[in-house]
Amino acid sequence: MLIGVIADDFTGATDIAGFLVAEGVRTIQTIGVPPADMAVDAEAVVISLKSRSCPASEAVADSLAALEWLQARDCPLIFQKYCSTFDSTAAGNIGPVADALLDALGADFTVLCPALPVNGRTVHNGELFVGDVPLAESGMRYHPVNPMTDSHLARLMAAQARGSCGVVTGEVVDRGPDAVREALEAQRAAGHRYAVLDARTDAHLDTLGQAVADMPLVTGGSGLGAGLARAWRTRLADPARASDAGAPVGTETVVIAGSCSTMTNCQVAAYAAEAPALAVDVSRCLSDPDYVDVLAAWVLENRAAPWAPLVYATRAPQALDEIQRTFGPAASAAIEATFAALAAKLAAAGFTRFVVAGGETSGAVVQALGVSAFHIGPTIAPGVPWVRAVNKPYAMALKSGNFGQERFFFACQGGGS
Numbered sequence: 281m282l283i284g285v286i287a288d289d290f291t292g293a294t295d296i297a298g299f300l301v302a303e304g305v306r307t308i309q310t311i312g313v314p315p316a317d318m319a320v321d322a323e324a325v326v327i328s329l330k331s332r333s334c335p336a337s338e339a340v341a342d343s344l345a346a347l348e349w350l351q352a353r354d355c356p357l358i359f360q361k362y363c364s365t366f367d368s369t370a371a372g373n374i375g376p377v378a379d380a381l382l383d384a385l386g387a388d389f390t391v392l393c394p395a396l397p398v399n400g401r402t403v404h405n406g407e408l409f410v411g412d413v414p415l416a417e418s419g420m421r422y423h424p425v426n427p428m429t430d431s432h433l434a435r436l437m438a439a440q441a442r443g444s445c446g447v448v449t450g451e452v453v454d455r456g457p458d459a460v461r462e463a464l465e466a467q468r469a470a471g472h473r474y475a476v477l478d479a480r481t482d483a484h485l486d487t488l489g490q491a492v493a494d495m496p497l498v499t500g501g502s503g504l505g506a507g508l509a510r511a512w513r514t515r516l517a518d519p520a521r522a523s524d525a526g527a528p529v530g531t532e533t534v535v536i537a538g539s540c541s542t543m544t545n546c547q548v549a550a551y552a553a554e555a556p557a558l559a560v561d562v563s564r565c566l567s568d569p570d571y572v573d574v575l576a577a578w579v580l581e582n583r584a585a586p587w588a589p590l591v592y593a594t595r596a597p598q599a600l601d602e603i604q605r606t607f608g609p610a611a612s613a614a615i616e617a618t619f620a621a622l623a624a625k626l627a628a629a630g631f632t633r634f635v636v637a638g639g640e641t642s643g644a645v646v647q648a649l650g651v652s653a654f655h656i657g658p659t660i661a662p663g664v665p666w667v668r669a670v671n672k673p674y675a676m677a678l679k680s681g682n683f684g685q686e687r688f689f690f691a692c693q694g695g696g697s
């Protein structure tokens with residue numbers, strides 16, 4: 281094994297796993313920490329946790345259990361994967377988990393780099409941008425669980441981790457891997473525990489991948505994961521066939537959208553204009569135990585349509601705000617539970633392809649389908665590969681809320697963009 285990834289949500293895990301496969305690394309993603317005796321035939325194992333928004337103590341305990349599993353397989357590099365929009369609060373969980381992993385590895389310094397230029401996430405002078413705007417001015421300020429109201433990564437990290445955090449600027453990264461290594465040594469000597477790495481292009485991520493390839497712990501988004509994989513190209517067994525085991529199976533498809541991100545709102549609007557689409561009634565998710573049967577019946581009625589049926593909870597910020605004021609946080613959990621039960625019913629009715637938008641939503645659906653690990657297949661959009669369950673006949677496209685192009689749901693059915 282070349283790399284063990286500890287990811288804080290399902291779609292985030294699939295995102296980095298997809299990039300690793302696209303760069304030729306044979307990769308398996310597991311749902312939670314696998315059993316101690318699970319055999320591994322892969323160059324990378326990505327362990328997906330549900331540790332982004334749970335209490336920090338739980339996130340730390342789960343991440344340490346994942347680390348122990350990877351260490352038992354002599355994994356030389358541990359990668360802490362979090363969101364390219366650095367989803368977290370002053371209570372964590374990125375900082376507390378990084379602190380705990382550093383301690384457990386006997387290390388005292390690591391890097392932070394959420395940049396993913398292909399999806400518009402760049403870091404400039406330590407500030408995270410989404411497209412042309414700082415993080416705190418992007419749609420992330422309205423996120424239902426982790427609203428991001430600061431864009432400065434060193435400040436965000438200092439608020440939630442032990443020790444101070446420096447920045448390695450783009451001007452240093454432009455000078456190549458040796459300059460970055462030197463700068464990191466200087467940051468560490470200056471007493472910093474963390475250093476934010478600037479990156480605006482894939483070429484910067486190549487430089488950073490080379491510069492950090494020998495650290496015991498690296499933290500970041502899938503962009504840096506891809507940079508690392510490119511740095512290892514000559515060490516890979518058969519890069520051209522890395523995605524074979526994850527190619528999709530079956531045909532009957534349902535689309536489930538549980539994300540309210542800006543991009544999912546666009547994707548749902550584009551899809552609903554041409555395909556059968558049903559908005560869930562949030563109050564019925566909360567109060568009507570038979571509601572999932574109603575949703576399943578609607579999907580079955582529409583199963584023969586030219587485009588697969590879509591069931592969505594996706595709402596624009598104002599409507600979401602109103603729902604949250606009316607129902608409180610129980611609404612989100614009830615929607616997740618409804619989608620999980622719906623997916624299980626549809627699987628029993630013969631559906632084999634599940635296209636899901638939203639990390640938490642994907643986690644709930646995957647759990648309901650009893651899937652414990654995936655082979656990672658070909659990429660549908662940057663950061664979104666097909667995945668194939670190792671123990672069930674299901675293919676899935678698990679999309680991070682903000683990922684994919686406007687016609688992503690069509691693209692999953694061969695509809696292109």
Ligand SMILES: Nc1ncnc2c1ncn2[C@@H]1O[C@H](COP(=O)(O)OP(=O)(O)OP(=O)(O)O)[C@@H](O)[C@H]1O
Nearest residue numbers: 538539541593611612615616638639640641680681
């Ligand atoms: N209309 C709604 N009202 C209240 N909560 C909602 C609504 N729609 C979705 N949610 C909840 O918001 C949360 C969205 O999280 P999810 O991780 O699925 O999407 P995301 O955060 O946009 O995606 P990602 O984590 O991949 O960036 C889920 O718990 C979901 O149930």
Ligand SMILES: O=C(O)[C@@H](O)C(=O)CO
Nearest residue numbers: 291292295363364639680
């Ligand atoms: O890094 C990202 O943006 C995604 O993989 C993710 O984690 C969103 O849930």
